[in-house]
Amino acid sequence: MKKKRNFxxxxxxxxxxxxxxxxLSEYPRPQxxxxxxxxxxxxxxxxxxxxxxxxxEREIIVPYSPETMLSGVERETSKSETxxxxxxxxxxxxxxxxxxxxxxxxxxxxxxxxxxxxxVTSHAxxxxxxxxxxxxxxxxxxxxxVFVTDLTENxxxxxxxxxxxxxxxxxxxxxxxxxxxxxxxxxxxxxESIRLTPDIDKGELRIEIKKEGNPSYDExxxxxxxxxxDVSLQEDTAVIKIxxxxxxxxxxxxxxxxALSYGKDKVSSYFAMRxxxxxxxxxxxxxxxxxxKQYFINGVLDQGYYPESLxxxxxxxxxxxDIRTAKKLGFNxxxxxxxxxxxxxxxxxxxxxxxxxxxxxxGGGIYxxxxxxxxxxxxxxxxxxxxKRFSRxxxxxxxxxxxxxxxxxxxxxxxxxxxxxxxxxxxWGQFDAGLFTSRLWQLxxxxxxxxxxxxxxxxxxxxKSLHIYYKRLRVPLVQDRAVAxxxxxxxxxxxxxxxxxxxxxxxxxxxxxxxxxxxxxxxYKSQLYPLISQGLCAAVYTQLTDVEEELNGIITYDRKVLKxxxxxxxxxxxx
Numbered sequence: 001m002k003k004k005r006n007f008x009x010x011x012x013x014x015x016x017x018x019x020x021x022x023x024l025s026e027y028p029r030p031q032x033x034x035x036x037x038x039x040x041x042x043x044x045x046x047x048x049x050x051x052x053x054x055x056x057e058r059e060i061i062v063p064y065s066p067e068t069m070l071s072g073v074e075r076e077t078s079k080s081e082t083x084x085x086x087x088x089x090x091x092x093x094x095x096x097x098x099x100x101x102x103x104x105x106x107x108x109x110x111x112x113x114x115x116x117x118x119x120v121t122s123h124a125x126x127x128x129x130x131x132x133x134x135x136x137x138x139x140x141x142x143x144x145x146v147f148v149t150d151l152t153e154n155x156x157x158x159x160x161x162x163x164x165x166x167x168x169x170x171x172x173x174x175x176x177x178x179x180x181x182x183x184x185x186x187x188x189x190x191x192e193s194i195r196l197t198p199d200i201d202k203g204e205l206r207i208e209i210k211k212e213g214n215p216s217y218d219e220x221x222x223x224x225x226x227x228x229x230d231v232s233l234q235e236d237t238a239v240i241k242i243x244x245x246x247x248x249x250x251x252x253x254x255x256x257x258x259a260l261s262y263g264k265d266k267v268s269s270y271f272a273m274r275x276x277x278x279x280x281x282x283x284x285x286x287x288x289x290x291x292x293k294q295y296f297i298n299g300v301l302d303q304g305y306y307p308e309s310l311x312x313x314x315x316x317x318x319x320x321x322d323i324r325t326a327k328k329l330g331f332n333x334x335x336x337x338x339x340x341x342x343x344x345x346x347x348x349x350x351x352x353x354x355x356x357x358x359x360x361x362x363g364g365g366i367y368x369x370x371x372x373x374x375x376x377x378x379x380x381x382x383x384x385x386x387x388k389r390f391s392r393x394x395x396x397x398x399x400x401x402x403x404x405x406x407x408x409x410x411x412x413x414x415x416x417x418x419x420x421x422x423x424x425x426x427x428w429g430q431f432d433a434g435l436f437t438s439r440l441w442q443l444x445x446x447x448x449x450x451x452x453x454x455x456x457x458x459x460x461x462x463x464k465s466l467h468i469y470y471k472r473l474r475v476p477l478v479q480d481r482a483v484a485x486x487x488x489x490x491x492x493x494x495x496x497x498x499x500x501x502x503x504x505x506x507x508x509x510x511x512x513x514x515x516x517x518x519x520x521x522x523x524y525k526s527q528l529y530p531l532i533s534q535g536l537c538a539a540v541y542t543q544l545t546d547v548e549e550e551l552n553g554i555i556t557y558d559r560k561v562l563k564x565x566x567x568x569x570x571x572x573x574x575x
Contacts, residue, residue: 005166005501005549009069010558014315015308018070020061026316028105028180030347031414032194033268038095040144040181045086046073060085062181063105065174069308077175079164083148085177090141097264098187099135105179105342107148109157114145124400126150127158127340127361128407129179150175156397158361158404160338161303161547168505171303171548174310179342189213190265191220196258196414197446198273200291203245205271208237211262223259247291248272248416250332253353255416272350272416278448278462278482278537285535286462286482288448290355290419296570297419297538299333299357300326300554301487304341305547307500307557311339319345321559323352326544329554330567333357335486335540338425340408349417356415357450357486357540359422360408363401364429365391372427376455376467384430384458392431401429405436409443421447422486426454426467433458453486463538469507473527475536484538488528490552491520493563498556499546506552507542517564524568532570541567 022042027033046060056075064071066083077083091100102115108126112119116139121132151157152164152173163170195208205227209220223230228243246254258269277289287294302322306314313319323345326334334349335357349356371389375382387393405423412418421440424430430452437451437460451461464478467487475483492506493516510516528539546553554564 005503008500010498010500011069011308012306012314012318012559014318015070015306018314020072023061023070024063024180024313024316026344028103028182029343031269031343034184034186034266036095036097036184036186038092038183040087040089040183043087047084048075048077049082049084050080055081063177063179064309064312065108065176065178067172067174068310068312070312070314076173077150079149079151079154081149083150083176085146085148086143088141088143091138095185096138097185099133099190100138100183100185101131102134102144103129103131103182103184104177105129105181107146107177108150108175109155109159110149112147114147116143124157125404125407127160128404128411146177148176153366156363156365156394157400158363160361167503167549169550171305172310178310178312187213187264189263191260191262191267194260194267194269194414196269196271198271198275200245200247200273200275203242205240205242205273206237207240209233209260211236219262221261224256226256227258242273245273248274249290250327250353250355253351255351270350271414274416276419276447284479286478286480286537288482288537296532297333297355297357297484297540298331298567298570299335299355299538299540300329300331301337301540301543302326302334302545303337303543303547304339304345305545313342313345316344318559320348322544322555323348323354325555325562327352327354328566329564330569331541333419333538333540334544335359335422337543338362340411346412346415346417350415354417355419356417357420357422358408358412358418359425359453360405362425362428363404364397365394367391367428371456376426379455382456384433384456387431390427390430392429398431402436405440406443409440413444419447420450422450422453422465423461424452424456427452427456430456434460437461448482450484450486473523473531475531475534478535482537483535484540485528485536486538486540487542488539489520489523490542491516491523492552494551495556495561495563498558498561499551500557501549503549504551505549513563520564521568529568529570
């Protein structure tokens with residue numbers, strides 16, 4: 001029987017001023033943008049089916065999950081139910097220039113798409129976008145239908161922190177469409193994707209172009225005013241010399257413009273010249289380096305939840321607020337915890353200047369407390385090829401995670417701010433960490449990898465990654481990997497008028513704001529920063545915002561109170 005939680009209707013300022021007509025209407029893919037854009041967010045028809053029976057019907061506001069306030073539904077989905085979304089629309093005059101592509105930013109978990117009565121695609125990963133060509137089915141008036149099922153932990157698919165029995169560090173499960181639905185029209189021959197790899201050591205940018213269609217031309221023109229180049233290519237790969245290299249960093253987040261044309265197809269983009277690596281310092285310790293210089297990652301954990309909309313931002317400005325506030329607090333990095341964000345979130349990090357320590361999303365069966373908690377806290381080793389112990393017996397589930405890793409690596413490869421990958425967290429659905437580390441290094445050789453964050457270390461990857469709660473902060477002597485404390489702190493300060501539930505969770509609880517601020521200050525000055533000279537290269541405080549019962553955020557869940565003015569600045573360090 002599920003524990004009853006009494007939800008209090010709190011909201012951010014963006015939720016309070018919400019316009020349901022076409023929310024989150026900004027172009028969803030800033031690093032690969034065309035003029036052609038038709039947003040389908042807003043009011044859709046919505047019904048819930050249990051087998052052949054219709055059990056619920058009303059309008060829903062897309063892209064908010066039916067469990068959320070902003071959806072207008074506020075109804076939980078059971079594993080036996082199918083969500084049926086539907087709407088009619090016509091294309092604006094002169095919109096269609098060739099082919100028509102339908103895009104979904106995120107649908108949780110299993111999606112089946114029907115366009116004008118024909119099933120056009122299906123998708124199984126709640127955190128990654130997908131697209132389909134619907135050109136041959138376009139009519140004067142069009143009907144789009146989406147059928148969704150969501151099994152949460154009863155599926156092996158990536159589910160993140162969602163739980164059908166939420167509480168503590170596990171949150172309200174959501175389902176259905178939760179990111180922007182949109183269309184674009186492209187010429188019959190067009191650029192499908194680009195891959196951008198900067199090389200600051202050589203002062204070069206490598207561009208790989210994937211094209212679609214059967215053109216009579218094969219030339220792509222690439223221009224960057226800031227980069228000082230205007231080149232035409234007949235090959236799908238080019239290495240371009242940058243006239244004057246200006247490096248990107250959190251302190252100076254310089255972005256180069258990029259424009260590509262291929263026949264009638266025109267795409268605008270951007271890139272940055274930066275480099276991430278792990279290297280030995282002069283004392284023999286492994287350090288994270290940005291642009292060939294030692295750089296201490298002073299990060300904060302961020303889960304990207306909102307009280308009125310869960311995983312979906314209530315507004316583009318809400319994402320900007322969180323990112324800018326993190327930087328204002330003194331952090332140079334956000335650890336994006338167990339979530340793939342909408343692409344606009346990464347764009348805001350790129351232009352604001354925040355590194356992103358990016359997690360993949362956990363899946364698998366029901367986790368064993370012995371593995372994920374007891375063994376972790378006791379520091380016990382166990383090999384993760386024991387699929388039964390790690391709730392990974394299901395072959396299809398393991399294959400789904402492999403596809404998730406490959407999809408995430410491709411999706412975020414071009415983002416200048418994404419600096420580090422985390423594959424597994426605290427043993428949740430972990431398996432074959434060594435093999436996945438090697439695979440991720442192959443897919444993305446430009447970024448270090450945190451293979452196993454927290455515990456259940458398999459002695460692979462670029463980091464010895466620690467989570468330290470309840471104990472004094474310490475670092476072990478590690479010769480072959482960099483040492484990172486990827487979670488610590490978690491100090492809780494409940495502010496009752498800004499909480500979503502009556503219960504609260506945190507790793508150390510305070511009732512007065514001045515004592516909370518003093519404790520955080522002491523934690524950094526007395527425990528954390530002295531460890532830098534002992535080899536610590538990165539630290540991630542838990543966390544940026546409160547989430548449901550987890551009240552260890554520096555900002556309240558409704559984003560209305562900042563519990564702390566800033567973290568102490570780290571001491572000056574030698575290069």
